[in-house]
Amino acid sequence: VRVLVLNGPNLNLLGQREPGVYGCLTLAELEARCRSYGEALGLQVECAQSNHEGVLIDHLHAWGAAHRSGQALGVVFNPGAYTHTSIALHDAIKGVEPLPVIEVHLSNVHAREPFRHHSWVAPVAAGSIIGLGVEGYLLALQALAWRAGLRTK
Ligand code: DQA
Numbered sequence: 001v002r003v004l005v006l007n008g009p010n011l012n013l014l015g016q017r018e019p020g021v022y023g024c025l026t027l028a029e030l031e032a033r034c035r036s037y038g039e040a041l042g043l044q045v046e047c048a049q050s051n052h053e054g055v056l057i058d059h060l061h062a063w064g065a066a067h068r069s070g071q072a073l074g075v076v077f078n079p080g081a082y083t084h085t086s087i088a089l090h091d092a093i094k095g096v097e098p099l100p101v102i103e104v105h106l107s108n109v110h111a112r113e114p115f116r117h118h119s120w121v122a123p124v125a126a127g128s129i130i131g132l133g134v135e136g137y138l139l140a141l142q143a144l145a146w147r148a149g150l151r152t153k
Contacts, residue, residue, distance in 0.1 A: 001042065001073045003144055004063050005034045005137060007049040008056055008080035021107050023133055030134050034076070037138045041145040043073065053082055057092040064096025073148050074100035074126070076140040083109075083119045090120040100126040100147060102140040106133050 007027065010017060015026035025033075031047040038045035050056050056079065066072035082089055083105070093101050101124070108131030109116040122128050127143065129136040 001044060001148055001150065002066065002071060003038060003043045003045050003073050003141060004059065004075045005031060005045055005047045005141075006056065006059055006075055006077045007047075008078060008082050009051040010080055011078060012049050012051065021112075023106065025134055030137065033134055034137050034141060038141050041141060042150045043141060043145055045141065053086055053088055056082065057088060060089075060092045060096050060099070060101070064099045067096070067099040072099070074102065074144045076102050076104055076137055076144070077121070077125075078104045078106070078137075079121050083121050084116055086120055090124055093121065093124040097124075100144060102126050102143060103128040103130075104136045104140050105130045106136065107131060 012027055014022055014030060015024055027049060034047065035045045048059055050059070060075065063072050063075050067074070079086065079089055103119065103121045103125040110130065119128070129140050132139065
């Protein structure tokens with residue numbers, strides 16, 4: 001079963017970007033961990049990253065269509081700073097319902113600047129996992145596997 005791990009703006013800089021906040025794992029390492037954890041859950045994990053809001057929306061539309069035709073389980077999505085600004089992402093997720101989209105943030109956005117406390121994605125996400133680093137992505141994959149009734153370790 002196919003699952004998308006989608007990362008938004010600036011997450012291509014993981015490993016070098018504010019390591020005190022985001023850790024020293026690179027995006028490639030994060031994606032590799034998602035792939036191998038997903039494999040153990042019976043998931044085929046595909047990964048994408050974009051710094052462009054419209055490209056993220058295109059991914060959501062494509063995965064919404066795949067989900068409608070029974071070819072995709074859901075999306076694990078870290079929208080980066082677009083979380084706090086993007087009504088377009090909110091509308092896109094709403095527009096591809098019932099595709100389950102799980103919002104993930106590496107850092108605990110609620111313990112940071114007030115402008116990170118609001119999420120336009122949270123009200124339309126299946127759920128949100130915040131502040132648990134890369135493990136949050138793995139928990140989100142586990143949640144998608146559970147929803148699909150796949151056997152988990
Ligand atoms: C982030 C939190 C956002 O506020 C920030 O803009 C990011 C990363 C996180 O994973 O903690 O780019 O989504």
